Amino acid sequence: MTRTAVIAGQGALAPAVIAALDEPLVFALEGFAPDMPATPFRLERLVPFLDELLERGVQKVVFAGAIRRPRLDPEAFDPRTAQLVPRILTAMQSGDDAALREVLDVFEEHGFAICGIEDIIPELLPSQAVLSGNPTEADRRDAEQAANILSGLGPFDIGQGAVVAQGLCLAIETLPGTRAMLEFAAAHAGLRPNPNGARGVFYKAPKPGQDRRVDLPTLGPDSVTQAASAGLAGIAWQAGGVILLDRDEAIRRADAAGLFLWAREDSDI
Template identity: 40%
Template structure:
């Protein structure tokens, strides 16, 4: 019937490494979805036995497109880390995406992570499905503005948040990472390809070596990159982030409200409360823009 809503198709999760795809899949089920998992070969773990799934190479758009048709996939969520970029021999285009192969190869050779993700989104949508952000189906995973628990940041923490926010913005503009740690108003660590947990382990080691003052605690800040497509790779924190922050001697964690995910919120907040550290959502849309933090 003309004007009648089209029946909703199935959701697919293209799963890379780490715990995030599992959290997304479980939460999607709780919201009434029956997610189909496309596990990226060499990236996704093996613990997908409870889901209908298929393991495919990251550049195999021919099989990905065929899977979309077979399983009536109309929405796709990209989730999890990708340690290795596909090589040219891994790219298997469809007829629709064949003309884009030269641009894909240029991006793989010289583009940053954000450029690669944008290219992947274009190719997936050319294969017949719409890429959506996790927040479109699971908005309750997003951090809100202000403290998320009973522990509040103090004046010294606010100064550290301002310093780490400026650093994270600059880092993101270079398409390198999303996080920074500041202690005593000084930036002591920037997130690279190793990820947040490894960066926090680095800060903990600097503490042990006496390179960071034991009298000053510090703050981890995680923000979206300024140019980031919000359909992929939103900043996220979870229980392991809290554990790493505690080991690094930090006072708290600040994430971008409305554009960062808090995974396993109950466990994450319980761990933060027990450790006496704060978790807060930052309002990046304030008039102060990118330079100030208003927790």
């Protein structure tokens, strides 16, 4: 029997993926357990873990949910996984994206096919559309500026989100995450040149050149609530490149808060 394994991280994405699959095997990196039953594994014993997947008939692997770089214990490596350490450490020096690609390469070298979210639940990645509200021309210009900022930051592997108001960047997403970015933007909303002008746009997009099978940016109802608390006009994102969880509830909250939700093509303005 061919099986699919889900490497589950934290957040609401992993449960959605698991529900869409037929009896998947669910695993989680030790220290990043999701709110569901999952068999833990350690990165220091990656090769024995891959052997176990093969023995259990796994041919496809899906990565779903949030994790951060684990702290590795040098004494916990088995001999075969230890041989991979130079490759992974070299990749980590180039950033999280390079490290993830190296891990994916290891999975593929062992015969696994890596499935992206769009292969399993394509409806989670909205195509071009305004889902709620109506962005003004000023909002559209702010979204364009935010998209340009994220594109320029891509080589630095910093983050997948930015807040722009009246053409000025109020915040970019870094290691602390989206909530921290939006709280920072709210605390500095007074820096907008015109207090009565455009309130600002929260924009999300994958990093340029990112492997879209893993670590796609994710939005959901909580993102809407946080953007509303920051006093922003709405949320825009790269159409087809960002996961939107619980779309109906996200739209309901946006409608209630008077925010727009816009899946934006790169050429839109």
